[in-house]
Amino acid sequence: MPELPEVETVRRGLEKYVVGHVIECVELRTTKQFTGNPKDIEGATIIAARRFGKGLVIDLSNNFSLAIHIKLTGQLIYRDANIRNQKGRVEVPNTYTHVIFWLDDLGHSERVRHIEKDSPRMGEEYPSISKDPSITLCFTQDDKRGHSALFYNDIRQFGWIKVVPTDTIGELPFFKGLGPEFSLGQDSGHTRMTEKLFGEILSKSKTAIKPLLMDQAKMAGVGNIYANDSLYVARIDPKRPANSLSDAEVKALYNAVLQVLKKGLEEGGASELTFVNILGELGNYQNHSQIYGKNGEKCKRDQTIIQKITLGGRGTYFCPNCQK
């Protein structure tokens, strides 16, 4: 899930389905990916979902937020209490469900009283649930049946979820280190990339253009799929030093990046690995990718065989004939 269009797809899903709910309790089935005190968010209402580059922030009514990065295989899936699993969607919970945010729900708005009875008071240490992942924090099986929930699944367990005060989000290393990001016009407010800024960043670096496109500290949002496709659309060799691009090439590449990100978002993201939207449904960009994953196939423009190399440690696909 990885790149801007995928994360934005999830953000929009959060906005549509999850904002407005109260987090009744947090169930940690695996604890290594979760930091902070779950008790800081239980009882709070979800008021907004923001995205910064490939990072997500879920804001709560009590001035705490959830900072989330799903890395390669994380999934955030919302399920209504009455429509838990459906054909064509990821079933939840499953083996890879590590965190469950149990939510209030229509017809089931009564809070579970024993949550409060057993919860530590402000300032008290949270019980060492981390030692025993089998402990359900606050809901009984019966409670769960009647409640909607937000599930966090992650096969590779590279992702993270952090409970932090809302005003300290910017201090987290990931968010602090983000460069200006490509904007699709309607996303939330991180510093925006402009063509001028893009040109300046490229002119200051002699590193290969593709790794630079993917360097989140220099510019946020582009990962391997969209970097490959952008360079193909702009007909630029991924190995070119960034500062060797002409003004026309810079402009073409900037527009190509915006174009492929927009297409990715329109298609609901690329489900190359495990990516699904908030409902657990696949995206469709993988069926529209320009060159990513197509080594050995023919270039659509000139029928040259597409090559795959490694650049900056990542698989890189390009047409050796029309990408100069």
Next chain:
DNA sequence: GACAATGTTACAGT
């Protein structure tokens, strides 16, 4: 079994 997979981070080396 070897290798690669939408990402980030830490570290060693140039």
Next chain:
DNA sequence: CACTGTAACATTGT
């Protein structure tokens, strides 16, 4: 300091 390569994180699929 800037940049590069590599390993690591954990698991699956080819």
